[in-house]
Amino acid sequence: MNDMTRPDFDKPRVVGQRTPRIDGEFKLTGRAGYTGELHVDGMLYGYPVSATIANGVLESLDLDAARAMPGVVDIFHHGHFEALHRSPNSMAHGDMVNEVRLPFEDERIYYHGQYVALVVAETFEQARAAAQRVVAHYREERGAVVSLLQTEAEGTLQESAGSSRGDPEAAFGGAEVKVDSTYHIAAESHLQMEMHATLAEWRDAGKRLVVHESTQGVFFQRNAMARVFGLAQENLEVISHYVGSGFGNKLFMWPHSVATAVAARMIGRPVKVVLPRQQDMTSGGNRPASRQRIRLGADRSGKLTSVIHDSTTETSLVHQYVDTCGSATPSFYACDNVSTSQRVLEVNHGTPCPMRAPGEVSGIFALETAMDELAVALEMDPVELRLKNNAEQDPASGLPWSSKHLDECLTSAAKRFGWEQRNPAVGSMRDGDEIIGYGMASCTWSAGRQPCEARVELRADGSLFAACGTQDIGTGTYTIVAQAVAELTGAELSRIEVKLGETSLPAGPLSGGSMATATVLPAVAAAVRDALDAIKEVAVGSGGAFEGSDADALSAEAGGLTDGERRVSFEEILETSKLSSVNGQGSAAPGDERSEYAFRSFGAHFVEVRIDPEISRVRVARVVSSIDIGRAINPPTARNQVEGGIVMGVGMGLLEKLDYDPRDARLINANVADYIVPTHADAPEIDVELLDYPDFKHNEFGGRGVGEIGLTGVASAIANAIYHATGKRHRDLPITIEALLASS
Amino acid sequence: MRTFAYSRADSVDHAAHRTMPHAAFVAGGTTLLDLIKLDVLKPENVVDINALPLKRVERLDDGRLKIGALVTNTDLAHHPEVKSHYPVLSEALLAGASTQLRNMATTAGNVMQRTRCPYYRDPAAKCNRREPGSGCDAIDGINRMHAVLGGSDACIAVHPSDMCVGIAAIGATLTLQGPDGEREVDFADFHRLPGDTPHIEHDLADGELITAITLDAPLANAGSHYLKLRDRASYEFALASCAAQVVLDGDTIREARLALGGVATKPWRCSDAEAALVGQVADKASFERAADIALKDAQACEHNGYKIPLARQAVVRALRNAARGETPASETQESQA
Structure with a gap:
């Protein structure tokens, strides 16, 4: 259990201060080695061949032409592959995977893009050229399930993903004011900058496997691969020093990693596979399409009396993924009668997986749009409606919030936005050819925390070293770890070296769920304190710099120890005692506070859209947000997460849609020209305020994590603004030009 | 990507008189290389024409503007003659692609730009334009991006150029150099409607090279x-x-x-x-x-x-x-x- 009131963090010196990324120079100068760029001696290149149908059987592969191509070393497929085991796919045991089916496991084709072979050659170009010569003969079958959006099928109920309190059906039936609406969201691609990549190298005569993987979880990847290959965990090392983002599709292992490692073992040379963008999009995860029905009941004053949220999302035929849309709903508003249900429908797509604010971002679009509809039905200001139903404690658990300031987010953002200038009448605000629409929505994301270990060294050369087996996926984890060390030791940031992204380091968490910050920093702090205890013992010991003093009387200051009168640097203390370094181990985990408080972040987005109806053009002009995430450890990178989420929300609201051919479920826009995401020119003017209320009940640093909340609510605020401009309620995402035209 | 023979042309005559099977000229390469990598285009010979002296923009005595085939989209968009006398072309050019692409893409290359139909770009799909007689997956498929004018039962792929729309509204003549000498073609007649032969996209014979595009005199006032x-x-x-x-x-x-x-x-x-x-x-x-x-x-x-x-x-x-x-x-x- 952490001491939540440590005086260190009431007035932090480094934590909470604007801190340039310590890895920024490496990234700018190209010295930060991403997995796809790595090269080891003797390395070969793999290029997967993927199915061109979405439903059927692979009858045969014609490999002669490909084998005859220059540089080809081997071609792996169903008839030429190692016998392996599936991973148990357990979250609790740390071996969850994104697709349990092993590559080439059978000859059935379940989705377009499924790997049917892996060509390995001396160069990338040779591997790709040969892969294009592989001829696959399929027996295509009719009846592919193309999309949740193109069927009436209901899917399978997931009992464990639903919840209920009170009597929502009866309350809805008797409600004075009702909303009953259905929402659809198209499947989306993560489109992370760096495609999935694996470099597998077997050592010690095939007994030991070293894998470089672009992953959000080196330990999950290691554990899953250990199960698949029947290796002891000690004989497997996973390394991921830099990750070009993931947005959730790199949390868990995919089949390409297994195929790469098998190829490396069977050939006896290291093999690297970087998925081309098309395969990354067909076979490396997606946010599944969703269909949601929301029923809201309220009395005439706007008090919610019933919330019923029923959702269905897609999963693949080879892996069950549940994108629980309703998980935030029970905690969102004060209401006695609330139920959520979740179904999944199997479709012939590559397996969906978590994508930034998984489930909740879809659910919040539906819920917050329904709230806007309720505000219209009540003729009530939507901000007022939300304030009226603000939950003062968590209505799902009945526990008090650790720290919640949604009311201040709503009022502060409304003020900065200029909400009071909004004329609520539809289409009433104009500027030249354009109609201006104002819309808003609340946002939320749970505040989780995981167990974590860390190690810190104080070294005689004056440097400090901190290590944890978590990852920096571009969000700034390296920097906040250094900030924590600097905060507790007083050392300069430039003296602090941070190592992340290796399974040889103390076990760290997934970079996911907005949990890394709150999980890692307390463990680092514990390791720093352990190292400080160690150096104090050294200092007061025989021949030490503070020989004979009381260790408890010493404290850390400016990269050394002081007894109040005299400060001696760590390096001098170590030199004096002829030591190269002292070591500190630390671990931290959530404790009793989880049963005493409910932990969740909240915020609000206000959006201005401009619609030129005579040319069917809608653009998001301005977004003003106030977000309460506790303390922002490094405010610029924290704000950057929210800003990035807002831009992603513009894509979700107006642009992004994976297009599956209605005849055969083939994904036809698997490239960055045809799958449309916002460009710089689409990014609105963004004003993000991070409220600064440290949440010491959550952890001693007071930060709750920030990676996901910024995306939630944005698409709803856009849809609500479009309603304000046009009077047309858009319940399906993305809101396309076709939809605008249909409503004009 | 298939291997191909690469050569550089050092004169227009040289380029145009070279008779090679399955040859393609490359200038900016923004369409050709992309489609070669996708295994859609499969030239056996690629002739690099970037060294040819086709980069001039000159005002002719009759008021027309002659644009060399290799003038980049960026240079053309910002050329003083174009900005002052043909602003619609400058706007069209700048509405296309990205700065990086416009820096590479050339005037004639833009005229020769291929469609963005996703079925054309996917060798596993049926496409009469890519593979004559194979059928068209777009007509009953995802055709949100496709043409509502000029289509046929064989093809509804859009010509994707912005520049060409600007030129169409101005009027122009193409100068073509071929093994049999030079000829001129009205811009309006250069691109073909798909009809039954969507794989024949334009009026350019084997070995012929576009050397210039001459815009009609600007419309006064x-x-x-x-x-x-x-x-x-x-x-x-x-x-x-x-x-x-x-x-x-x-x-x-x-x-x-x-x-x-x-x-x-x-x-x-x-x-x-x-x-x-x-x-x-x-x-x-x-x-x-x-x-x-x-x-x-x-x-x-x-x-x-x-x-x-x-x-x-x-x-x-x-x-x-x-x-x-x-x-x-x-x-x-x-x-x-």
């Missing part, structure tokens, strides 16, 4: 506008675009030029609509009538029906802005993104 409508603000092909030039006599339209992009299988000059505008008052009713005429033969498939009203909107707004001689700030900020 014209107001003009290129309006591109698309899902996002930048870096996307048009869903519908319109290049308009209008010459007014008081409130009356004396001359008009109109071309459509994003909705047709080739750069689409709207001559009937132009004729109908002449002598009319420059008001919304006239513009809407012109739009009706421009789109009267439009035919929609399942997913591209929205393009008909969208293209009408593009016509009406582009004509309005051209007639006013000014473009509202809300539109200009996107036109060059």
Whole structure:
């Protein structure tokens, strides 16, 4: 259990201060080695061949032409592959995977893009050229399930993903004011900058496997691969020093990693596979399409009396993924009668997986749009409606919030936005050819925390070293770890070296769920304190710099120890005692506070859209947000997460849609020209305020994590603004030009 | 990607007289290399023409502007002659692609640009343009981006160029150099409608090379506008675009030029609509009538029906802005993104 009131963090010196990324120079100068760029001696290149149908059987592969191509070393497929085991796919045991089916496991084709072979050659170009010569003969079958959006099928109920309190059906039936609406969201691609990549190298005569993987979880990847290959965990090392983002599709292992490692073992040379963008999009995860029905009941004053949220999302035929849309709903508003249900429908797509604010971002679009509809039905200001139903404690658990300031987010953002200038009448605000629409929505994301270990060294050369087996996926984890060390030791940031992204380091968490910050920093702090205890013992010991003093009387200051009168640097203390370094181990985990408080972040987005109806053009002009995430450890990178989420929300609201051919479920826009995401020119003017209320009940640093909340609510605020401009309620995402035209 | 023989041409005659099977010229390479990597185009010989002396822009005595084939899209868009006498072309160029692509892409290469039909770009799909006689997966497939004008039962792929729409509204002549010498082709006749032979995209014989594009003399005292409508603000092909030039006599339209992009299988000059505008008052009713005429033969498939009203909107707004001689700030900020 952490001491939540440590005086260190009431007035932090480094934590909470604007801190340039310590890895920024490496990234700018190209010295930060991403997995796809790595090269080891003797390395070969793999290029997967993927199915061109979405439903059927692979009858045969014609490999002669490909084998005859220059540089080809081997071609792996169903008839030429190692016998392996599936991973148990357990979250609790740390071996969850994104697709349990092993590559080439059978000859059935379940989705377009499924790997049917892996060509390995001396160069990338040779591997790709040969892969294009592989001829696959399929027996295509009719009846592919193309999309949740193109069927009436209901899917399978997931009992464990639903919840209920009170009597929502009866309350809805008797409600004075009702909303009953259905929402659809198209499947989306993560489109992370760096495609999935694996470099597998077997050592010690095939007994030991070293894998470089672009992953959000080196330990999950290691554990899953250990199960698949029947290796002891000690004989497997996973390394991921830099990750070009993931947005959730790199949390868990995919089949390409297994195929790469098998190829490396069977050939006896290291093999690297970087998925081309098309395969990354067909076979490396997606946010599944969703269909949601929301029923809201309220009395005439706007008090919610019933919330019923029923959702269905897609999963693949080879892996069950549940994108629980309703998980935030029970905690969102004060209401006695609330139920959520979740179904999944199997479709012939590559397996969906978590994508930034998984489930909740879809659910919040539906819920917050329904709230806007309720505000219209009540003729009530939507901000007022939300304030009226603000939950003062968590209505799902009945526990008090650790720290919640949604009311201040709503009022502060409304003020900065200029909400009071909004004329609520539809289409009433104009500027030249354009109609201006104002819309808003609340946002939320749970505040989780995981167990974590860390190690810190104080070294005689004056440097400090901190290590944890978590990852920096571009969000700034390296920097906040250094900030924590600097905060507790007083050392300069430039003296602090941070190592992340290796399974040889103390076990760290997934970079996911907005949990890394709150999980890692307390463990680092514990390791720093352990190292400080160690150096104090050294200092007061025989021949030490503070020989004979009381260790408890010493404290850390400016990269050394002081007894109040005299400060001696760590390096001098170590030199004096002829030591190269002292070591500190630390671990931290959530404790009793989880049963005493409910932990969740909240915020609000206000959006201005401009619609030129005579040319069917809608653009998001301005977004003003106030977000309460506790303390922002490094405010610029924290704000950057929210800003990035807002831009992603513009894509979700107006642009992004994976297009599956209605005849055969083939994904036809698997490239960055045809799958449309916002460009710089689409990014609105963004004003993000991070409220600064440290949440010491959550952890001693007071930060709750920030990676996901910024995306939630944005698409709803856009849809609500479009309603304000046009009077047309858009319940399906993305809101396309076709939809605008249909409503004009 | 298949291997190919690469060579550099050091003179136009050399390039044009070279008789090679399955040969392709490469300049900026922004279309060709992309499609070779996708295994859609499979040239056995690639002839690099970047060293040829085709990078000049010159004003001819008769007032026309001769543009060398290798002038980049960026240079052309910012060329003083183009900016002052053909602003609609400058706007069209800057509405296309991205700065990086425009820096590489050339004038003739843009004329030769291939369609963005996803089925054309996917060797596993049926496509009469890529593989004659194989069928068309777009007509009953995802055809949101496809043409409503100029299509056939064999192909409904859009010609994706913005530049060509601007040129169509100006009028131009192409100079072609081939093994049998030089000839000139009207720009309006260069691109072919797909008909039964969508794989024959243009009037260019084997071994022929576009060496120049000569724009008609500028329309005196014209107001003009290129309006591109698309899902996002930048870096996307048009869903519908319109290049308009209008010459007014008081409130009356004396001359008009109109071309459509994003909705047709080739750069689409709207001559009937132009004729109908002449002598009319420059008001919304006239513009809407012109739009009706421009789109009267439009035919929609399942997913591209929205393009008909969208293209009408593009016509009406582009004509309005051209007639006013000014473009509202809300539109200009996107036109060059």
